[in-house]
Every structure is written in C-alpha cells, then in structure tokens.
Amino acid sequence: MSEFNPKEQAHRRFNPLNGEWILVSPHRSKRPWQGQQEAPDRSQRPTYDPTCYLCPGNTRANGEVNPNYEGTFVFDNDFAALTPEVPTGSTDIGGLLRAEAESGVGRVICFSPRHDLTLPEMSVSDIRRVVDVWTDEYRTLGARPDINYVQIFENKGQVMGCSNPHPHGQIWAQRTVPGEPAKETTQQLAYFEKNGRSLLSDYLRIEGQEQQRIVFENAHWVVLVPYWAIWPFETLVVPRRHVQDITQLTDEEKDALAEAIQQLTIRYDNLFQTSFPYSAGLHQRPTDGQEHPEWHLHMHFYPPLLRSATVRKFMVGYELLANAQRDITAEYAAQRLREQSNVHYKQQPD
Amino acid sequence: MSEFNPKEQAHRRFNPLNGEWILVSPHRSKRPWQGQQEAPDRSQRPTYDPTCYLCPGNTRANGEVNPNYEGTFVFDNDFAALTPEVPTGSTDIGGLLRAEAESGVGRVICFSPRHDLTLPEMSVSDIRRVVDVWTDEYRTLGARPDINYVQIFENKGQVMGCSNPHPHGQIWAQRTVPGEPAKETTQQLAYFEKNGRSLLSDYLRIEGQEQQRIVFENAHWVVLVPYWAIWPFETLVVPRRHVQDITQLTDEEKDALAEAIQQLTIRYDNLFQTSFPYSAGLHQRPTDGQEHPEWHLHMHFYPPLLRSATVRKFMVGYELLANAQRDITAEYAAQRLREQSNVHYKQQPD
Ligand SMILES: O=P(O)(O)O[C@H]1O[C@H](CO)[C@@H](O)[C@H](O)[C@H]1O
Ligand SMILES: O=P(O)(O)O[C@H]1O[C@H](CO)[C@@H](O)[C@H](O)[C@H]1O
Numbered sequence: 001m002s003e004f005n006p007k008e009q010a011h012r013r014f015n016p017l018n019g020e021w022i023l024v025s026p027h028r029s030k031r032p033w034q035g036q037q038e039a040p041d042r043s044q045r046p047t048y049d050p051t052c053y054l055c056p057g058n059t060r061a062n063g064e065v066n067p068n069y070e071g072t073f074v075f076d077n078d079f080a081a082l083t084p085e086v087p088t089g090s091t092d093i094g095g096l097l098r099a100e101a102e103s104g105v106g107r108v109i110c111f112s113p114r115h116d117l118t119l120p121e122m123s124v125s126d127i128r129r130v131v132d133v134w135t136d137e138y139r140t141l142g143a144r145p146d147i148n149y150v151q152i153f154e155n156k157g158q159v160m161g162c163s164n165p166h167p168h169g170q171i172w173a174q175r176t177v178p179g180e181p182a183k184e185t186t187q188q189l190a191y192f193e194k195n196g197r198s199l200l201s202d203y204l205r206i207e208g209q210e211q212q213r214i215v216f217e218n219a220h221w222v223v224l225v226p227y228w229a230i231w232p233f234e235t236l237v238v239p240r241r242h243v244q245d246i247t248q249l250t251d252e253e254k255d256a257l258a259e260a261i262q263q264l265t266i267r268y269d270n271l272f273q274t275s276f277p278y279s280a281g282l283h284q285r286p287t288d289g290q291e292h293p294e295w296h297l298h299m300h301f302y303p304p305l306l307r308s309a310t311v312r313k314f315m316v317g318y319e320l321l322a323n324a325q326r327d328i329t330a331e332y333a334a335q336r337l338r339e340q341s342n343v344h345y346k347q348q349p350d
Numbered sequence: 351m352s353e354f355n356p357k358e359q360a361h362r363r364f365n366p367l368n369g370e371w372i373l374v375s376p377h378r379s380k381r382p383w384q385g386q387q388e389a390p391d392r393s394q395r396p397t398y399d400p401t402c403y404l405c406p407g408n409t410r411a412n413g414e415v416n417p418n419y420e421g422t423f424v425f426d427n428d429f430a431a432l433t434p435e436v437p438t439g440s441t442d443i444g445g446l447l448r449a450e451a452e453s454g455v456g457r458v459i460c461f462s463p464r465h466d467l468t469l470p471e472m473s474v475s476d477i478r479r480v481v482d483v484w485t486d487e488y489r490t491l492g493a494r495p496d497i498n499y500v501q502i503f504e505n506k507g508q509v510m511g512c513s514n515p516h517p518h519g520q521i522w523a524q525r526t527v528p529g530e531p532a533k534e535t536t537q538q539l540a541y542f543e544k545n546g547r548s549l550l551s552d553y554l555r556i557e558g559q560e561q562q563r564i565v566f567e568n569a570h571w572v573v574l575v576p577y578w579a580i581w582p583f584e585t586l587v588v589p590r591r592h593v594q595d596i597t598q599l600t601d602e603e604k605d606a607l608a609e610a611i612q613q614l615t616i617r618y619d620n621l622f623q624t625s626f627p628y629s630a631g632l633h634q635r636p637t638d639g640q641e642h643p644e645w646h647l648h649m650h651f652y653p654p655l656l657r658s659a660t661v662r663k664f665m666v667g668y669e670l671l672a673n674a675q676r677d678i679t680a681e682y683a684a685q686r687l688r689e690q691s692n693v694h695y696k697q698q699p700d
Binding site: 003 | 353354355356359360361362363364366370371373374375377378381383384385386429430431432433436437438439440441443444445446447448449450451452453454499501503504505508509510511512513514520522526528529530531549552553556560577629630631633650652664666667668670671672673674675677
C-alpha cells in the first residue's frame with residue numbers, strides 16, 4: 001500500500017474547539033451534480049424599499065415606526081424566540097422527559113440604512129459601526145443578571161433562512177449557555193489548564209508556520225479555513241491577542257476586525273461572482289459572572305455553497321444521522337479564497 | 351407570575367439519547383414568513399425514465415449496466431465518500447491538527463424498479479423487501495473486520511440533497527463509529543448500567559402512559575414524535591422488543607416495521623399534500639464485535655417542512671452557532687400527524 005495522502009483519500013479530522021470529528025472525502029468532489037439548484041442572488045436592489053420592515057422610516061408588523069437612522073439601528077425582535085418574562089419551572093418524568101423554562105432577549109441589528117448593501121459592499125468605517133453595536137449590545141445584555149450568554153449572528157441569503165435582504169444581523173441572549181459555546185468552554189478550559197495558553201493562540205502559531213490555510217491577515221486578526229472545517233468554505237476569524245470578549249478590544253483592533261470582515265466577505269462574493277450566503281457569528285465567553293480566562297474570542301463563518309453560485313453542500317442523511325462530512329479539503333478551500341481579488345466584483349473595472 | 355406553560359412559553363428539553371438540549375419556542379410559530387419558498391414535489395413521473403441511472407436496464411456514469419431488476423437492487427456507490435483501500439496513517443501537530451485515514455464502503459439501494467414510486471406509495475410487502483435488503487446488508491457489511499459501523503439511510507426530496515427521485519437509499523459503512531451513534535452508545539450504556547433496562551424501553555412505557563406524542567402503533571412498533579424532537583415533524587420508530595439490530599427481528603416484526611414505515615410516510619405526504627421530503631435512517635449497535643446490550647434499535651425521520659409544502663425550517667445562524675431550536679411543540683406535531691388519513695392523498699377518491 002502507498003502512503004496516506006490526505007489530499008486524495010478519505011480521513012477524519014479532529015475539531016479541538018468542540019471535541020468532535022469530521023469526515024473528509026476529497027476524492028468525492030468529482031461526483032456529478034444533478035440535484036437542487038439554488039437561485040444565485042444577483043438581484044439589483046433599490047437603496048430604499050417602501051415594503052421593507054427594516055428600512056428607515058418604515059412601519060413594522062407590530063405597528064412601530066423605524067427612525068430615520070443613518071448608521072446602524074437596533075431594536076427588540078418583534079418575533080423573538082426568547083422573551084424575558086417567562087415563569088420559571090421544570091418537568092422531569094423518569095429522567096427521560098425533562099424540560100425547563102428558558103428566558104432571554106431577541107434583538108435585530110440593521111447594519112446600514114441602505115437596502116441594497118451587504119457587508120462586503122460597505123466601507124471599513126461603516127462595518128466598524130456594526131462592530132461597535134456588537135460591543136455595546138454584548139456589554140449591556142451581558143450585564144443583566146438574567147442573561148448568561150449572548151449569541152450575535154447574521155444569516156445572509158435566502159438559502160440561509162434569511163427572509164429580508166436588508167443588511168442585518170440578530171442577537172439571541174439567554175439564561176443558559178447553549179450547546180455549542182458550552183462545548184467550546186469545556187474544550188478551551190481543558191487546554192488552558194493543561195498548557196497555560198489559550199487553544200486558539202497555540203493554533204494560530206501552528207497555522208502561521210504551516211501557511212496553508214490562511215486566507216487573510218492584518219496586524220491584529222487572522223482569517224483562516226480551520227483544519228477541521230465542516231462547511232466547504234468555512235472560515236474562522238481570530239484575534240492575535242488572547243481576549244475573552246469583544247469589549248476588551250482596542251479601537252485599533254476593532255478597526256482591524258472591520259477590515260478582516262470586509263476582506264473576507266469580498267473574497268466570498270468574488271469566488272462565485274454572487275452575493276455569497278452564510279451564517280456567521282461571534283463566540284465569546286459566557287456572561288455568567290465568571291472570568292473564563294480559557295476563552296479566546298472568535299468569529300465563525302458557515303457558508304453552504306460548494307461548487308458554484310447554484311450548487312450547495314447538503315448536511316442531510318449521513319451528516320444528520322452519523323457525522324459531519326465534507327468533499328473538498330480545507331487547504332484547497334483556503335487557496336481558492338486566497339487567490340480571489342480584494343476588490344468586490346461589482347466594483348471591478350470591466 | 352403565572353405558571354410555566356410549555357405549550358406557550360420558551361423552554362429547553364433534554365434529549366437523553368444523545369445528551370443534548372434543544373430550545374423550543376412555541377409562541378414563535380406566529381411569525382410571518384417572507385423568505386425562501388421550496389418548490390413542492392407534485393411531479394408526475396413516468397414509471398420508467400431512460401435518463402435515470404437507477405432504472406432497470408440503464409447504464410450508469412461509470413459504464414455499468416443495471417440488471418432488469420424486479421424488486422430491489424443494491425450496488426456499490428459509484429461516487430462513494432468512503433472506499434475500502436485506504437493506506438492507514440495519521441497526523442498530529444501539537445494536539446491541534448489531528449487527522450487519521452478512514453476507510454469504508456458506500457452502497458446504493460433501489461427500493462423499486464418503478465421510477466415513479468416512493469415508500470408511501472409502495473405496498474407493505476414491497477417495503478418488506480427493502481427491510482430484508484437492509485437486514486442482509488447490515489449482516490454482511492457488519493461481519494467484515496474493517497467495518498465497525500453501518501449507517502443505512504435515505505435522503506428523500508431535492509431539499510434534502512437527493513439528486514435522483516428514483517426511490518432509493520444509501521449505506522455508508524466504515525472503520526470508526528461516527529459521532530451521533532457514538533453519543534447514543536454513551537447515553538444508552540449509562541442508562542442501561544444504572545437501570546438494567548434499555549433507555550428506549552422505559553421511554554416507550556412513559557409515552558404509552560402519556561398518549562400525547564404517539565402517531566401510529568402496531569403490535570411490534572411505536573411511531574412517535576420524540577419529546578426532544580428538533581425537526582418540526584421529526585419522528586422516532588421504535589420496536590417494542592429490546593433488540594440491538596435489525597438481524598434480530600422476527601419475520602412478523604419485519605412485516606410490522608414495513609407497515610409502520612408505510613403508515614408514517616403516508617401521513618407525512620398527506621400533511622401538506624406533497625411528496626414529503628426527509629432524511630431517515632436506522633441506528634443500530636456498532637459492528638465492532640462487542641455485544642452492546644445497551645443498544646435499542648430505532649429509526650429516525652428528520653423532515654424539514656414546517657408550515658406548508660413550500661415553507662421549511664432552517665437550521666442556520668443560532669442553530670449552527672449556539673443550539674438546536676424549534677418553533678412548534680412535539681405534542682402539536684404529533685397531533686397533526688395522527689389526525690391525517692391513513693390512505694395516501696393520491697389514492698383517495700375525489
Ligand atoms: O450521495 P448523494 O445522494 O449524492 O448526496 C447526498 O447525500 C450525502 C449523504 O448524506 C450528502 O453528503 C450530500 O451532501 C447529499 O447531496
Ligand atoms: O429570525 P429569522 O431571521 O426570521 O429566522 C431565521 O433565523 C433563525 C435563527 O437562526 C432560525 O431559527 C430560523 O429558522 C431562520 O429562518
């Protein structure tokens with residue numbers, strides 16, 4: 001038998017951040033695709049849409065009127081999955097039917113008054129305003145005694161369940177720490193206690209040596225396709241400095257984060273010359289009053305497109321029942337993203 | 351404050367089978383939907399399609415010709431994610447970049463020669479032939495020393511990544527035990543060691559008393575919406591007898607499984623009068639040579655539709671970054687399925 005070659009052969013990779021394995025099947029990308037085609041988002045939208053419930057001055061479903069905002073705009077989600085006023089209580093039947101009341105807050109953040117923009121089409125200083133809102137919201141919500149975790153995220157594109165193209169994100173903040181950040185807490189804590197350094201600090205050092213999966217870097221942030229990526233063009237955005245949450249970032253680091261987000265999302269859009277769908281969000285320390293020195297702030301991008309603007313990766317039968325699985329290697333994905341222009345395709349001269 | 355009311359208020363439920371929590375937000379189903387619409391599958395297909403690579407007598411992508419099969423037909427996947435001949439090997443850089451070679455087998459199972467059918471439109475005796483193929487395949491693959499887990503599944507519908515409507519399922523069998531069955535092994539083992547009975551035996555007893563989540567039952571099987579369901583109309587198909595895998599079922603139990611699958615999928619199709627998409631699959635004991643007395647065979651159905659033939663549930667931002675979440679209660683979903691006719695809508699008199 002020849003030597004194990006992860007570029008060509010099936011293998012498993014370990015995700016040290018959440019403690020789970022993922023199956024990689026590089027040879028499988030040769031398979032022809034005859035299934036569902038997504039509608040690529042090449043829409044030309046107006047700068048203002050009178051029917052959009054997020055545009056400035058418009059009336060929302062519950063009758064409230066949006067202010068004529070000029071930068072960002074934040075409000076309580078009119079259809080929040082979590083609400084603050086829930087009577088506490090729980091159920092336990094034989095240890096098998098267990099439930100407990102959950103409370104929290106849902107917020108919506110408009111990134112810009114312009115209905116036609118998306119993050120990659122916004123200036124670094126305008127993205128910086130979004131970073132500032134995330135910072136304020138994390139601080140304010142996190143200070144509440146009834147909120148122990150704050151999830152900031154964006155669903156972009158219809159294929160990611162986004163029902164309004166106006167550039168916006170959400171926050172779901174709640175009493176308990178949800179599953180994913182709880183796993184990351186466990187993993188980061190074990191690593192920190194063993195090594196005295198954060199898991200992601202050490203990981204960045206290795207990636208700096210390997211130079212195979214880095215997509216973009218500036219003085220304060222590294223954008224890379226993690227070794228254990230699940231989604232085809234999944235990326236991780238990590239600050240070089242080991243901080244636990246966004247409120248600890250300096251002004252310069254926040255500007256650099258805005259630049260990293262802009263540079264990454266421009267490359268995403270350029271890859272298939274389409275408005276690249278994704279779900280993205282920040283992972284930060286729980287706001288449970290503990291220090292959490294093990295935590296290293298980061299941002300995940302989970303984009304579904306695989307081969308083109310119309311062909312996505314499906315996480316279905318095997319993935320749901322057995323294990324996460326991907327068809328291209330992280331190294332190939334990083335190379336594809338790295339070689340994209342840093343100028344958005346809509347702004348490139350013909 | 352009033353009393354905790356899980357029918358109306360947000361709460362978390364615990365999944366004892368995999369040890370994870372899920373967020374339930376019943377009040378949220380009132381939210382209007384303006385996002386992506388799925389194309390409902392109301393296609394009238396021919397009984398034979400000359401361009402289908404699964405129809406009898408047709409030539410596949412790799413040049414092989416399908417036999418003129420009359421019942422079921424099984425073959426090695428031409429684009430398998432797992433292949434048997436992989437050189438062993440592994441990588442470990444600082445405990446953070448870890449990989450190991452993985453080997454296995456991919457199989458495709460045609461359920462019927464008829465291109466136009468799906469499981470709910472097949473007779474119980476024809477579905478029984480599919481159950482027999484699953485049994486043979488599990489036995490044969492599981493006996494191989496290089497196969498320690500056998501995942502049998504079906505992706506149905508374009509929205510579940512299925513690229514060919516010809517009724518078929520798949521098997522991915524491999525050297526290691528994947529994540530989901532590994533979690534279920536841990537959970538079932540802990541329960542069995544503590545209580546001396548299988549987790550699902552005790553769970554069935556409670557559900558029999560509660561009578562709130564059962565969709566269909568016969569002498570040998572119970573079909574129910576599990577208390578901890580994630581997908582809107584997710585179901586669990588459980589044998590009353592505590593067996594570890596499909597090869598232990600009696601003839602009568604296999605007939606009854608075929609009936610349970612038919613009765614469930616007919617109700618699925620009737621719910622929104624569409625060919626109901628889902629991913630489904632069997633969970634059975636690993637074929638690692640251990641007894642696994644803790645294991646209780648079962649089948650999961652994960653269907654994505656939420657409100658209609660065109661509006662699905664998206665597992666996106668919050669779900670990917672934080673926690674599984676659903677909008678309707680398991681009890682409501684079970685009631686909706688229970689009240690459906692047991693005659694397929696296409697076969698109902700006008
Ligand atoms: O093997 P298929 O049917 O071509 O592919 C489908 O099922 C696989 C197993 O769940 C998934 O990995 C693919 O994303 C999906 O498109
Ligand atoms: O809140 P939205 O944007 O209406 O809804 C979207 O994001 C939520 C959070 O990820 C998901 O639960 C929904 O399925 C999705 O459609």
